[in-house]
Amino acid sequence: MSATNEKFLEACNNWDLETLYTDLASVKGKRLTPVEKLHLRGLLLGYSPAEIADKLDKDIRGVETDFSATIYRYVKGLVGKCNEKINNWRSVIEWLYEAGYKIETKNNNQQTVNFESVDMIGRIANIKFCKKKITIEIDTIEVDLLGKEQSFKNFNNSDDN
Template identity: 40%
Template sequence: MVTRKPTRKDLFAEAAQTWDLNRIYELFTEAKRRILPNARQGLTDTEKLYLRGLLCNCSPSDIARQLSKSARGAEVYMCKTLYQYFKGIPETPSDDVGNWRNVHQWLDKAGYKVDLSGDSTVGRSLPKDAKIHITGINFYNENNNATISIDINIKLSFPSEVKSQGEDDIAND
Protein backbone atom coordinates (compact mmCIF):
# COMPACT_ATOMS: atom_id res chain seq x y z
CA MET A 1 0.00 0.00 0.00
CA VAL A 2 1.38 3.39 -1.01
CA THR A 3 0.98 6.22 1.47
CA ARG A 4 0.52 9.63 -0.02
CA LYS A 5 2.84 12.31 1.28
CA PRO A 6 0.70 15.13 2.71
CA THR A 7 0.67 18.32 0.68
CA ARG A 8 1.65 21.62 2.26
CA LYS A 9 -2.06 22.52 2.54
CA ASP A 10 -2.69 19.27 4.44
CA LEU A 11 0.05 19.97 6.97
CA PHE A 12 -1.28 21.45 10.22
CA ALA A 13 -4.81 21.50 8.74
CA GLU A 14 -6.19 20.75 12.21
CA ALA A 15 -5.50 24.40 13.09
CA ALA A 16 -8.59 25.29 11.05
CA GLN A 17 -10.70 23.16 13.41
CA THR A 18 -9.78 25.09 16.55
CA TRP A 19 -8.71 28.55 15.37
CA ASP A 20 -10.34 31.36 13.40
CA LEU A 21 -7.65 31.28 10.72
CA ASN A 22 -9.13 34.05 8.57
CA ARG A 23 -9.08 36.54 11.47
CA ILE A 24 -5.56 35.46 12.46
CA TYR A 25 -4.33 35.78 8.86
CA GLU A 26 -5.89 39.27 8.66
CA LEU A 27 -4.26 40.25 11.97
CA PHE A 28 -0.80 39.12 10.85
CA THR A 29 -1.30 40.60 7.35
CA GLU A 30 -2.08 44.01 8.84
CA ALA A 31 0.97 43.80 11.11
CA LYS A 32 3.12 42.76 8.13
CA ARG A 33 1.80 45.73 6.13
CA ARG A 34 2.79 48.13 8.94
CA ILE A 35 6.26 46.62 9.35
CA LEU A 36 7.05 45.97 5.68
CA PRO A 37 4.94 48.38 3.59
CA ASN A 38 6.76 47.46 0.36
CA ALA A 39 6.51 43.70 0.86
CA ARG A 40 4.13 41.37 -0.95
CA GLN A 41 0.53 41.99 0.10
CA GLY A 42 -0.84 39.36 2.44
CA LEU A 43 0.87 36.42 4.03
CA THR A 44 2.75 33.99 1.82
CA ASP A 45 1.70 30.34 1.72
CA THR A 46 4.86 29.50 3.68
CA GLU A 47 4.06 32.08 6.37
CA LYS A 48 0.55 30.65 6.67
CA LEU A 49 1.96 27.12 6.89
CA TYR A 50 4.38 28.01 9.71
CA LEU A 51 1.66 29.98 11.51
CA ARG A 52 -0.69 26.98 11.35
CA GLY A 53 2.14 24.89 12.79
CA LEU A 54 2.45 27.30 15.74
CA LEU A 55 -1.32 27.18 16.24
CA CYS A 56 -1.10 23.38 16.42
CA ASN A 57 1.32 23.93 19.32
CA CYS A 58 4.31 22.74 17.30
CA SER A 59 7.76 24.12 18.01
CA PRO A 60 9.87 25.45 15.13
CA SER A 61 11.85 22.17 15.20
CA ASP A 62 8.60 20.15 15.02
CA ILE A 63 7.51 22.24 12.05
CA ALA A 64 10.91 21.79 10.38
CA ARG A 65 10.72 18.02 10.89
CA GLN A 66 7.28 17.91 9.22
CA LEU A 67 8.65 19.90 6.28
CA SER A 68 11.96 18.00 6.07
CA LYS A 69 13.84 21.25 6.72
CA SER A 70 16.56 22.11 9.21
CA ALA A 71 15.41 23.20 12.65
CA ARG A 72 17.77 26.18 12.60
CA GLY A 73 16.43 27.27 9.21
CA ALA A 74 12.85 27.18 10.49
CA GLU A 75 13.81 29.20 13.57
CA VAL A 76 15.57 31.84 11.48
CA TYR A 77 12.65 32.05 9.04
CA MET A 78 10.15 32.49 11.86
CA CYS A 79 12.30 35.11 13.59
CA LYS A 80 12.48 37.15 10.38
CA THR A 81 8.78 36.84 9.55
CA LEU A 82 6.07 35.67 11.95
CA TYR A 83 7.72 36.83 15.18
CA GLN A 84 8.27 40.29 13.67
CA TYR A 85 4.64 40.46 12.58
CA PHE A 86 3.53 39.31 16.02
CA LYS A 87 5.55 42.11 17.64
CA GLY A 88 3.87 44.51 15.21
CA ILE A 89 0.36 43.71 16.44
CA PRO A 90 -0.58 46.75 18.57
CA GLU A 91 -2.38 44.75 21.28
CA THR A 92 0.49 42.34 21.95
CA PRO A 93 2.73 42.78 24.99
CA SER A 94 5.62 45.15 24.37
CA ASP A 95 8.24 42.65 25.54
CA ASP A 96 9.89 40.34 23.05
CA VAL A 97 8.10 37.27 21.77
CA GLY A 98 10.47 35.17 23.89
CA ASN A 99 9.50 31.86 22.37
CA TRP A 100 7.01 30.28 20.01
CA ARG A 101 4.55 29.38 22.80
CA ASN A 102 3.82 33.06 23.46
CA VAL A 103 2.20 33.47 20.02
CA HIS A 104 -0.10 30.50 20.66
CA GLN A 105 -0.96 31.62 24.21
CA TRP A 106 -1.61 35.25 23.29
CA LEU A 107 -3.91 34.34 20.38
CA ASP A 108 -5.79 31.96 22.67
CA LYS A 109 -6.25 34.63 25.37
CA ALA A 110 -7.20 37.23 22.75
CA GLY A 111 -10.16 35.09 21.65
CA TYR A 112 -8.98 33.72 18.31
CA LYS A 113 -9.85 30.14 19.22
CA VAL A 114 -13.11 28.78 17.80
CA ASP A 115 -15.78 28.12 20.42
CA LEU A 116 -16.34 24.37 20.48
CA SER A 117 -18.87 24.45 23.32
CA GLY A 118 -22.48 23.38 22.89
CA ASP A 119 -23.45 26.99 22.09
CA SER A 120 -21.59 27.04 18.80
CA THR A 121 -22.86 25.75 15.47
CA VAL A 122 -20.12 23.13 15.43
CA GLY A 123 -21.06 21.92 18.92
CA ARG A 124 -24.74 21.67 18.00
CA SER A 125 -23.97 19.66 14.87
CA LEU A 126 -22.18 16.90 16.78
CA PRO A 127 -24.20 13.84 17.74
CA LYS A 128 -25.49 13.75 21.30
CA ASP A 129 -25.66 9.96 21.28
CA ALA A 130 -23.87 7.29 19.25
CA LYS A 131 -24.45 3.54 19.24
CA ILE A 132 -22.37 1.00 17.38
CA HIS A 133 -23.61 -2.56 16.94
CA ILE A 134 -21.30 -5.23 15.49
CA THR A 135 -23.47 -7.59 13.45
CA GLY A 136 -20.80 -9.93 12.17
CA ILE A 137 -17.10 -10.71 12.12
CA ASN A 138 -15.60 -12.97 9.46
CA PHE A 139 -12.03 -14.18 9.02
CA TYR A 140 -10.74 -15.25 5.61
CA ASN A 141 -7.38 -16.73 4.67
CA GLU A 142 -6.91 -17.15 0.94
CA ASN A 143 -3.50 -17.60 -0.68
CA ASN A 144 -1.70 -16.45 2.48
CA ASN A 145 -3.81 -13.27 2.47
CA ALA A 146 -5.56 -12.83 5.80
CA THR A 147 -8.71 -10.69 5.72
CA ILE A 148 -11.01 -9.65 8.53
CA SER A 149 -14.49 -8.44 7.62
CA ILE A 150 -16.49 -6.57 10.28
CA ASP A 151 -20.14 -5.65 9.68
CA ILE A 152 -21.42 -2.80 11.84
CA ASN A 153 -24.51 -0.66 12.28
CA ILE A 154 -24.03 2.89 13.53
CA LYS A 155 -26.86 4.99 14.98
CA LEU A 156 -26.25 8.70 15.62
CA SER A 157 -28.74 10.95 17.43
CA PHE A 158 -28.43 14.69 16.79
CA PRO A 159 -29.97 17.55 18.77
CA SER A 160 -33.43 18.42 17.42
CA GLU A 161 -32.57 22.03 16.48
CA VAL A 162 -30.05 20.88 13.88
CA LYS A 163 -31.60 20.78 10.41
CA SER A 164 -30.18 18.81 7.55
CA GLN A 165 -29.56 20.51 4.21
CA GLY A 166 -32.61 18.70 2.78
CA GLU A 167 -34.90 20.10 5.48
CA ASP A 168 -33.70 23.63 4.70
CA ASP A 169 -34.40 23.12 0.98
CA ILE A 170 -37.92 21.78 1.66
CA ALA A 171 -38.74 24.68 4.01
CA ASN A 172 -37.68 27.23 1.37
CA ASP A 173 -39.87 25.73 -1.42
Protein backbone atom coordinates (compact mmCIF):
# COMPACT_ATOMS: atom_id res chain seq x y z
CA MET A 1 0.00 0.00 0.00
CA SER A 2 1.45 3.34 -0.96
CA ALA A 3 1.78 6.22 1.49
CA THR A 4 -1.05 8.05 -0.31
CA ASN A 5 -3.47 5.19 0.32
CA GLU A 6 -2.60 5.27 4.01
CA LYS A 7 -3.89 8.83 4.39
CA PHE A 8 -7.12 9.69 6.18
CA LEU A 9 -7.25 6.29 7.92
CA GLU A 10 -8.49 7.92 11.13
CA ALA A 11 -11.92 8.01 9.44
CA CYS A 12 -12.31 4.39 10.57
CA ASN A 13 -12.56 5.67 14.18
CA ASN A 14 -15.92 7.32 13.47
CA TRP A 15 -17.32 5.58 10.42
CA ASP A 16 -18.14 1.96 9.53
CA LEU A 17 -15.91 2.06 6.48
CA GLU A 18 -16.04 -1.63 5.57
CA THR A 19 -19.83 -1.67 5.44
CA LEU A 20 -19.87 1.65 3.62
CA TYR A 21 -17.30 0.43 1.05
CA THR A 22 -19.34 -2.74 0.49
CA ASP A 23 -22.64 -0.88 0.13
CA LEU A 24 -21.16 1.72 -2.22
CA ALA A 25 -19.59 -1.09 -4.28
CA SER A 26 -23.03 -2.65 -4.69
CA VAL A 27 -24.32 0.66 -6.07
CA LYS A 28 -21.26 1.01 -8.32
CA GLY A 29 -21.44 -2.60 -9.49
CA LYS A 30 -17.84 -3.36 -8.52
CA ARG A 31 -15.37 -2.61 -5.74
CA LEU A 32 -14.32 0.94 -5.00
CA THR A 33 -10.84 1.81 -6.21
CA PRO A 34 -8.16 2.74 -3.68
CA VAL A 35 -8.43 6.37 -4.86
CA GLU A 36 -12.20 6.40 -4.37
CA LYS A 37 -11.76 5.02 -0.85
CA LEU A 38 -9.05 7.59 -0.13
CA HIS A 39 -11.21 10.49 -1.30
CA LEU A 40 -14.21 9.20 0.65
CA ARG A 41 -12.17 8.92 3.87
CA GLY A 42 -10.95 12.48 3.45
CA LEU A 43 -14.50 13.68 2.96
CA LEU A 44 -15.71 11.77 6.04
CA LEU A 45 -13.04 13.52 8.10
CA GLY A 46 -14.58 16.84 7.13
CA TYR A 47 -12.10 17.89 4.47
CA SER A 48 -13.47 19.65 1.42
CA PRO A 49 -12.48 18.33 -2.02
CA ALA A 50 -10.10 21.30 -2.33
CA GLU A 51 -8.46 20.44 1.03
CA ILE A 52 -8.20 16.78 0.01
CA ALA A 53 -6.52 17.79 -3.24
CA ASP A 54 -4.10 20.01 -1.32
CA LYS A 55 -3.22 17.25 1.18
CA LEU A 56 -2.66 14.78 -1.65
CA ASP A 57 -0.77 17.25 -3.86
CA LYS A 58 -3.35 16.84 -6.62
CA ASP A 59 -5.08 19.28 -8.93
CA ILE A 60 -8.21 20.68 -7.25
CA ARG A 61 -10.33 20.51 -10.40
CA GLY A 62 -9.35 16.88 -10.95
CA VAL A 63 -10.37 15.86 -7.43
CA GLU A 64 -13.65 17.78 -7.67
CA THR A 65 -14.37 16.08 -11.01
CA ASP A 66 -13.54 12.68 -9.49
CA PHE A 67 -16.01 13.32 -6.67
CA SER A 68 -18.79 14.26 -9.08
CA ALA A 69 -18.16 11.26 -11.31
CA THR A 70 -17.75 8.70 -8.53
CA ILE A 71 -18.36 9.18 -4.80
CA TYR A 72 -21.22 11.67 -5.10
CA ARG A 73 -23.05 9.42 -7.61
CA TYR A 74 -22.58 6.30 -5.49
CA VAL A 75 -23.71 7.98 -2.28
CA LYS A 76 -26.79 9.45 -3.96
CA GLY A 77 -27.72 5.98 -5.21
CA LEU A 78 -27.06 4.41 -1.83
CA VAL A 79 -29.23 6.82 0.16
CA GLY A 80 -31.97 7.13 -2.46
CA LYS A 81 -31.30 10.71 -3.51
CA CYS A 82 -30.43 10.06 -7.16
CA ASN A 83 -32.45 13.02 -8.43
CA GLU A 84 -31.02 15.53 -5.95
CA LYS A 85 -28.21 17.88 -6.77
CA ILE A 86 -25.32 18.10 -4.30
CA ASN A 87 -24.89 21.79 -3.62
CA ASN A 88 -22.40 21.23 -0.83
CA TRP A 89 -20.02 18.34 -0.22
CA ARG A 90 -21.15 18.33 3.43
CA SER A 91 -24.50 16.93 2.26
CA VAL A 92 -22.74 13.63 1.56
CA ILE A 93 -21.58 13.42 5.19
CA GLU A 94 -25.08 14.27 6.47
CA TRP A 95 -26.72 11.67 4.24
CA LEU A 96 -24.30 8.95 5.31
CA TYR A 97 -24.78 9.91 8.96
CA GLU A 98 -28.55 9.70 8.57
CA ALA A 99 -28.16 6.33 6.82
CA GLY A 100 -26.39 4.96 9.90
CA TYR A 101 -22.79 4.66 8.74
CA LYS A 102 -21.45 6.86 11.53
CA ILE A 103 -20.25 4.83 14.49
CA GLU A 104 -21.95 5.77 17.72
CA THR A 105 -19.24 6.18 20.34
CA LYS A 106 -21.50 5.62 23.34
CA ASN A 107 -22.34 1.99 24.03
CA ASN A 108 -25.53 1.30 25.99
CA ASN A 109 -23.52 -0.81 28.43
CA GLN A 110 -21.15 2.05 29.23
CA GLN A 111 -21.66 4.85 31.67
CA THR A 112 -20.72 8.43 30.97
CA VAL A 113 -18.34 9.63 33.63
CA ASN A 114 -17.54 13.26 34.27
CA PHE A 115 -14.12 13.75 35.76
CA GLU A 116 -13.32 16.56 38.12
CA SER A 117 -9.85 17.76 38.96
CA VAL A 118 -8.95 16.86 42.54
CA ASP A 119 -5.73 17.57 44.41
CA MET A 120 -4.83 14.31 46.06
CA ILE A 121 -1.73 12.46 47.03
CA GLY A 122 -1.95 8.73 46.86
CA ARG A 123 -0.56 5.55 45.49
CA ILE A 124 -2.03 3.07 43.10
CA ALA A 125 -2.94 -0.02 45.06
CA ASN A 126 -4.20 -2.19 42.23
CA ILE A 127 -4.90 -2.07 38.50
CA LYS A 128 -7.16 -4.65 36.85
CA PHE A 129 -7.73 -5.12 33.12
CA CYS A 130 -10.80 -7.10 32.14
CA LYS A 131 -12.08 -7.03 28.55
CA LYS A 132 -12.76 -3.35 27.82
CA LYS A 133 -12.76 -2.24 31.45
CA ILE A 134 -9.89 -0.87 33.52
CA THR A 135 -10.28 -0.65 37.29
CA ILE A 136 -7.78 1.39 39.31
CA GLU A 137 -7.80 1.24 43.10
CA ILE A 138 -6.03 4.11 44.85
CA ASP A 139 -4.96 4.43 48.49
CA THR A 140 -5.31 8.12 49.28
CA ILE A 141 -3.24 10.14 51.69
CA GLU A 142 -4.26 13.41 53.30
CA VAL A 143 -1.55 15.98 53.92
CA ASP A 144 -1.99 18.52 56.71
CA LEU A 145 -0.71 22.08 56.46
CA LEU A 146 2.49 21.18 58.29
CA GLY A 147 3.30 18.58 55.65
CA LYS A 148 2.79 15.57 57.89
CA GLU A 149 1.23 12.71 56.00
CA GLN A 150 -1.69 10.89 57.50
CA SER A 151 -3.66 8.16 55.87
CA PHE A 152 -7.20 9.09 54.93
CA LYS A 153 -8.54 6.50 57.33
CA ASN A 154 -6.42 7.78 60.22
CA PHE A 155 -7.31 11.38 59.38
CA ASN A 156 -11.01 10.61 59.72
CA ASN A 157 -10.50 8.66 62.94
CA SER A 158 -8.51 11.49 64.55
CA ASP A 159 -11.76 13.48 64.98
CA ASP A 160 -13.09 10.79 67.30
CA ASN A 161 -10.21 11.18 69.81
